Amino acid sequence: MLKLFSWLLAVCLVFGGRAQNSWVIADVNVIPMDRDTVLKHRDVYIQKGIIISMVKHGAGLPKTIPVINASGKYLMPGLVDMHVHLPDGSEPIGMRQVFDMYLQCGVTGLRSMRGEAFHPALRDSIEAGYIKAPNLYISSSLPFKDSLLSNEAIAAFIDTIKTRRYDFIKYLGGIGEERMAKIVGLCRQEHIAIAGHAYKDLQGSIRYGFRSVEHIGPLANAYKKDSLNIASLLDSMVERNITFCPTASWSMIVGFQYSEEQLHSRYGMNRIDTALMHAWDRSFSDYKTRWQKSGEERRKEYAAKTALDMTRLAAIIKLMQQKGVNVVLSPDNAMYNVPGYAMYEEMKIYQSLGMSPYQVLRAATHNAAVFFDQSKWWGSVSAGKNADLVLLDKNPLGNLENIKTVNTTLVHGQILYRKKK
Numbered sequence: 001m002l003k004l005f006s007w008l009l010a011v012c013l014v015f016g017g018r019a020q021n022s023w024v025i026a027d028v029n030v031i032p033m034d035r036d037t038v039l040k041h042r043d044v045y046i047q048k049g050i051i052i053s054m055v056k057h058g059a060g061l062p063k064t065i066p067v068i069n070a071s072g073k074y075l076m077p078g079l080v081d082m083h084v085h086l087p088d089g090s091e092p093i094g095m096r097q098v099f100d101m102y103l104q105c106g107v108t109g110l111r112s113m114r115g116e117a118f119h120p121a122l123r124d125s126i127e128a129g130y131i132k133a134p135n136l137y138i139s140s141s142l143p144f145k146d147s148l149l150s151n152e153a154i155a156a157f158i159d160t161i162k163t164r165r166y167d168f169i170k171y172l173g174g175i176g177e178e179r180m181a182k183i184v185g186l187c188r189q190e191h192i193a194i195a196g197h198a199y200k201d202l203q204g205s206i207r208y209g210f211r212s213v214e215h216i217g218p219l220a221n222a223y224k225k226d227s228l229n230i231a232s233l234l235d236s237m238v239e240r241n242i243t244f245c246p247t248a249s250w251s252m253i254v255g256f257q258y259s260e261e262q263l264h265s266r267y268g269m270n271r272i273d274t275a276l277m278h279a280w281d282r283s284f285s286d287y288k289t290r291w292q293k294s295g296e297e298r299r300k301e302y303a304a305k306t307a308l309d310m311t312r313l314a315a316i317i318k319l320m321q322q323k324g325v326n327v328v329l330s331p332d333n334a335m336y337n338v339p340g341y342a343m344y345e346e347m348k349i350y351q352s353l354g355m356s357p358y359q360v361l362r363a364a365t366h367n368a369a370v371f372f373d374q375s376k377w378w379g380s381v382s383a384g385k386n387a388d389l390v391l392l393d394k395n396p397l398g399n400l401e402n403i404k405t406v407n408t409t410l411v412h413g414q415i416l417y418r419k420k421k
């Protein structure tokens with residue numbers, strides 16, 4: 001912990017305050033993401049981190065604002081990784097390295113799940129411009145054990161959420177109905193959102209009005225139990241404004257859906273150092289051995305179940321698109337999920353489930369803002385929105401793989417990453 005604080009301090013001393021955040025991005029093709037279209041040849045005016053206007057190219061550029069010539073390039077809202085576990089010292093990768101990787105991939109927002117006590121300070125330092133990083137949304141998790149939650153403990157927990165400005169509470173599991181009902185009641189009064197693992201099952205999360213349901217399990221299980229009832233459950237999700245974050249990459253990795261060769265050639269694997277690669281190889285081999293101890297047959301059954309869950313997920317996602325369930329995107333934290341880069345791996349899975357490039361990119365941008373109830377402020381490119389943007393060399397709507405062609409990443413109008421020429 002001390003190490004992390006001294007790291008924060010060091011970064012604060014190096015940077016210190018926001019830099020240039022007013023630009024004209026000239027002659028750019030805009031992918032607004034509030035509709036499926038490309039607005040060709042626009043000049044996008046950004047002033048103090050906010051998009052002021054967007055006009056046809058050549059209407060007259062102001063002399064006072066620096067120009068970024070973006071002819072032939074594509075501008076879209078920055079991506080948001082919606083299920084992040086920031087480094088906690090258990091792996092040989094540092095916070096600075098992780099933030100840089102996100103920025104290299106055009107990620108301008110992170111939703112941290114299961115936060116550490118220093119995360120509010122980290123978020124505040126990013127907000128103040130002391131640390132170059134994507135916007136950070138933070139959570140604190142409810143204790144896992146019912147017995148740890150006396151009335152006083154619940155009150156103290158909720159108080160911490162408010163005073164330290166956590167964005168939401170992460171639910172992990174282990175809380176009985178009586179206490180859960182009490183917590184949910186208090187959170188409603190205080191306008192605090194709860195998100196995370198399902199409360200026992202999908203119905204439990206719907207009943208308690210969780211803001212999001214994480215991972216494939218709850219949806220796949222509900223589908224398995226009664227595939228005819230799934231449509232009405234999805235209607236309830238829409239009604240109660242509940243977001244779904246499948247973290248399919250995580251399921252595929254831990255569910256043995258990739259060969260070792262495939263794991264090692266995932267996007268971004270050539271960007272990590274050998275220490276991390278070895279740590280992941282060791283963790284994965286230990287994990288596999290643990291399964292094999294209870295029998296190779298059981299491991300194979302688990303792999304088959306994961307494959308089946310993925311086919312269920314395809315049916316569920318299709319129905320979600322029809323009904324308008326808010327689906328967001330994250331690969332989650334797992335061995336071989338390279339921060340930022342694994343967003344593309346998750347996108348590939350979404351596409352294989354039948355989503356169009358526009359639907360995939362919307363899940364990674366606009367829908368994240370919908371989760372936070374902030375789509376008025378960010379998640380699309382239009383006047384009045386925050387300039388959290390990614391400039392790409394090629395059009396990702398035509399081919400999702402072009403999301404790899406990140407040229408420049410801006411957070412609140414500040415250039416935090418620029419591809420080397």
Ligand SMILES: [Zn+2]
Nearest residue numbers: 083113332333
């Ligand atoms: Zn997670």
